[in-house]
Amino acid sequence: MARIKAWEELTICDNFLFLRVMRNQRLCKRLLEKILCIRIHRISYPVTEKSIDVRYDSKSVRLDVFVEDDKGTLYDIEMQTTDNASADELPKRSRYYQAMMDMDVLGKGEYYTRLRKSFVIFICTFDPFGQGRSIYTFRETCKEDPSLCMGDETTKIFLNSQGSREGIDPDIAAFLDYLNGETAKGLFTQELANEVQKVREHKETRWEYMTLAMELQRQKMEGHKEGENLFASLVSALLATGRMEDVERAAKDEAYRRKLFEEFHLNRKDDVR
Numbered sequence: 001m002a003r004i005k006a007w008e009e010l011t012i013c014d015n016f017l018f019l020r021v022m023r024n025q026r027l028c029k030r031l032l033e034k035i036l037c038i039r040i041h042r043i044s045y046p047v048t049e050k051s052i053d054v055r056y057d058s059k060s061v062r063l064d065v066f067v068e069d070d071k072g073t074l075y076d077i078e079m080q081t082t083d084n085a086s087a088d089e090l091p092k093r094s095r096y097y098q099a100m101m102d103m104d105v106l107g108k109g110e111y112y113t114r115l116r117k118s119f120v121i122f123i124c125t126f127d128p129f130g131q132g133r134s135i136y137t138f139r140e141t142c143k144e145d146p147s148l149c150m151g152d153e154t155t156k157i158f159l160n161s162q163g164s165r166e167g168i169d170p171d172i173a174a175f176l177d178y179l180n181g182e183t184a185k186g187l188f189t190q191e192l193a194n195e196v197q198k199v200r201e202h203k204e205t206r207w208e209y210m211t212l213a214m215e216l217q218r219q220k221m222e223g224h225k226e227g228e229n230l231f232a233s234l235v236s237a238l239l240a241t242g243r244m245e246d247v248e249r250a251a252k253d254e255a256y257r258r259k260l261f262e263e264f265h266l267n268r269k270d271d272v273r
Contacts, residue, residue: 018079020199022065042070074118117153134163
């Protein structure tokens with residue numbers, strides 16, 4: 001688990017602050033309009049940080065910024081600052097989020113035509129695909145004829161603050177620069193920066209974060225102890241099966257250790273984030 005930041009260190013790239021800023025309905029709507037190059041009449045928040053848990057034995061999902069517009073279109077916006085295994089993990093996470101949103105919307109016995117148009121948007125402080133673009137947009141198209149869209153009305157978008165600004169909306173370019181720590185430029189990004197400052201000065205929000213930070217610190221300490229016990233169980237399992245050479249590798253390689261946890265059914269059932 002990463003170091004828990006002090007309140008004064010938080011920026012809009014930090015999930016806690018980003019969520020509070022996106023509670024400003026006008027700014028959230030404007031950000032969606034800029035990213036998608038559309039006009040939206042009105043948005044609403046069904047819930048904040050929507051949790052979806054379709055089955056008791058499935059991974060649950062917590063959507064950061066979950067809104068819908070007056071036409072019933074659904075939008076999920078996620079701030080992503082960790083690029084560990086991003087080329088493989090992040091696209092599949094967007095796929096899972098999309099599927100869970102559909103499962104949550106469609107009731108038992110309802111027709112598939114009831115599924116809504118939806119967008120899953122990841123705002124990244126790194127390049128998830130290594131192509132140097134600031135925006136990557138994915139839709140289902142035909143391999144034999146790329147101009148033919150399947151028409152399932154799903155879109156996945158990844159913003160990359162490290163990409164080229166060529167050909168993108170000036171406000172989105174300024175927004176991505178702001179994520180990189182540059183001074184806010186343009187009316188929209190300046191309004192975002194003002195909202196960030198407003199949230200920073202809100203005493204109740206600061207107290208909420210400090211309470212959360214203390215709870216995360218407690219969980220971190222408990223998780224460290226649990227992790228030690230889990231690794232001890234893994235070592236015992238490896239030694240029992242004569243795989244002594246894997247013990248040293250597991251101690252050094254976290255990805256390999258996780259793979260072994262799954263192999264021996266020692267992994268915890270953590271929520272998807």
